[in-house]
Amino acid sequence: MRQSAEEETDARLAARLAELRAEHGWSLGELAERTGVSRSTLSRAERAEISPTAALLNRLCHVYGRTMSRLLGEVEAGAEPAPLVRAGEQPVWEDRASGFVRRSVSPPHPALRGELVEGRLAAGADLAYDRPPVPGLEQHIWVLEGALEVTAQDTAHHLAAGDCLRLRVWGPTRFRCAGEKETRYVLAVVLP
Structure with missing residues (x-):
């Protein structure tokens, strides 16, 4: 099978x-x-x-x-990422339990510090991280569609389509779809 x-x-x-x-x-x-x-x-x-x-x-x-x-x-096939990755070849991963879909727009390379990710949260999805993957990670969160609430350092930020939030992540964060429809956003990640 x-x-x-x-x-x-x-x-x-x-x-x-x-x-x-x-x-x-x-x-x-x-x-x-x-x-x-x-x-x-x-x-x-x-x-x-x-x-x-x-x-x-x-x-x-x-x-x-x-x-x-x-x-x-x-995890993806191929050891060296190509300089150009077509939309249909960008790896997609889904957390089916939370309603979160993640597309790696620019696959990371060990020698580079930045990457782009597209995130989609289903209506009502609430995604909490108890710590950053790398302390001091810089994130730029740009909402393309829908509404997103991002909580970092005990401060909730309400973002609508077109809004962009920049922050450094040192502790817990939370991403919550704040509307009745799916939220789609771009996450630019920069290693410290």
Whole structure:
């Protein structure tokens, strides 16, 4: 039986997560302590028994010192990203549990500090990250359609179509679709 594209991506992601843990020489117990995620959840994610949520991937990215785009880029086929990536070739990842869809517009490259991501949040979606993947990460959030509420450093920012918020991420953040329709935004990420 042939796997769906989502199942293939989940399987590659699971394998990469297991590789990263092995590269660091950590047991599941050590990784659980570092992330605050249960051993069983980590184990299931590494065996592709579950599709990790954005919040779980964010915690893993934090301990591995990489952005989510970089992690997802490592999962995609091909070692070296091309200078031009056609729209149909841009990797898309979905957190089905939260209603979040993420498209890596400019796949990251280890030698570059910036990347572009398109985010889509379904009506009512609420996505919370308890820590940044990389402390001091600079983000520019430009809303293309809909309404978005971004909370950072205990301050809620209400953004409408056309608005852009710039911030450095040091602690928890929250992205919430603040309207009755899907929100679509561009996230420019710059490593410190």
